[in-house]
Amino acid sequence: MRKAKVEKIILDKYGSYLGMQKGCFIVRDKHGKEQKYPLFEEKIGEVVLKTGNTVSIGALASLGFWEIDTLILTRRGRPVAMLKSVEYDSHAKTRLSQYEAYKNSKGLHIAKQIVLGKIRGQNRILRKHGLNVNENVVKVVENIESDNLRSLRRRLLAVEGKYARHYFNQIFQLFPEWLRPRSRKTFKAFDGLNNVFNLAYQFLAWKIHIALIRAKLEPYLGFLHSIQFGKPSLVCDFQELYRYLIDDFIIQHCTELKRRDFSVKHESLSRKRKGKREYLNNLQTRDFMKNLYRYFQTKVEIPRIRVGKRQEIETLINEEAYLLAKYLRNERETWKPRITLLN
Numbered sequence: 597m598r599k600a601k602v603e604k605i606i607l608d609k610y611g612s613y614l615g616m617q618k619g620c621f622i623v624r625d626k627h628g629k630e631q632k633y634p635l636f637e638e639k640i641g642e643v644v645l646k647t648g649n650t651v652s653i654g655a656l657a658s659l660g661f662w663e664i665d666t667l668i669l670t671r672r673g674r675p676v677a678m679l680k681s682v683e684y685d686s687h688a689k690t691r692l693s694q695y696e697a698y699k700n701s702k703g704l705h706i707a708k709q710i711v712l713g714k715i716r717g718q719n720r721i722l723r724k725h726g727l728n729v730n731e732n733v734v735k736v737v738e739n740i741e742s743d744n745l746r747s748l749r750r751r752l753l754a755v756e757g758k759y760a761r762h763y764f765n766q767i768f769q770l771f772p773e774w775l776r777p778r779s780r781k782t783f784k785a786f787d788g789l790n791n792v793f794n795l796a797y798q799f800l801a802w803k804i805h806i807a808l809i810r811a812k813l814e815p816y817l818g819f820l821h822s823i824q825f826g827k828p829s830l831v832c833d834f835q836e837l838y839r840y841l842i843d844d845f846i847i848q849h850c851t852e853l854k855r856r857d858f859s860v861k862h863e864s865l866s867r868k869r870k871g872k873r874e875y876l877n878n879l880q881t882r883d884f885m886k887n888l889y890r891y892f893q894t895k896v897e898i899p900r901i902r903v904g905k906r907q908e909i910e911t912l913i914n915e916e917a918y919l920l921a922k923y924l925r926n927e928r929e930t931w932k933p934r935i936t937l938l939n
Contacts (some may be wrong), residue, residue, distance in 0.1 A: 604641060612650075616658050620632045648671060661681070666679035710933070712819045714756065715733055718843075793842075801828075803915075
């Protein structure tokens, strides 16, 4: 596996510029103040670019050549694109094994382990905050059997969906009453808290997407989520394993939010209809995303594959993708996602 890189370049203020000069990345703000990042001295692992800033072609070429993860965000912090090196598609054997697993027992095993991992993570959140845990749901999932992935998926998602409603009904009680939504809404939610969850989950999805590509996996071929045009179903699968960590972050950072921290936007719902949607305001969004960046460097009590008793959340996601790829290539007997304890 590639050695972890630690330096991050984040252009989240309007009018900044990223360029390349004599082996250094140059970041210049709108007032002309410069900061240099020597490419061969600094361990640059990630670059985040938000609309309203500019970047040179030379910098983009260096980011691609050195396989530096690069994410492009809207002004509201929503990930919309990333830069991918052509080398990421070099390991066809892994993707071939992934396709074969879709038709054999490995696909069944992976789908069940994803649901079990998600529920175990959710249960740890509920226990941490003294909420009601259904101890039997893990056994229910373990007892689901099928030799057909479509049938197994349908049964797993029925249990997972029911428990997810129980879970969110519980954790929403941790937020101020004025902020609580009636239920969890994903696509085009109207209320502020659901949109906070959606923003954080979108950032998690990008972290997972790049981890899967690094591991030479096909992000659009999942096992729990169905294959559909434009749907990165393996990304959706892996998201289920780490949503509980994002939930814990949101609980820690958003229970003290005030009404003034949100703004209302008028957006098109259809050709003839407009509606109001509530989002964190620009200042709060910027602070929220900065804290989220740092959160992915939080250490968790899971040993690294090679050395060390603890590792960062970001490293954990990368390692898990790597372990899944090894299982698909028959280099490991089984795969069980690692779920961390929460502080």
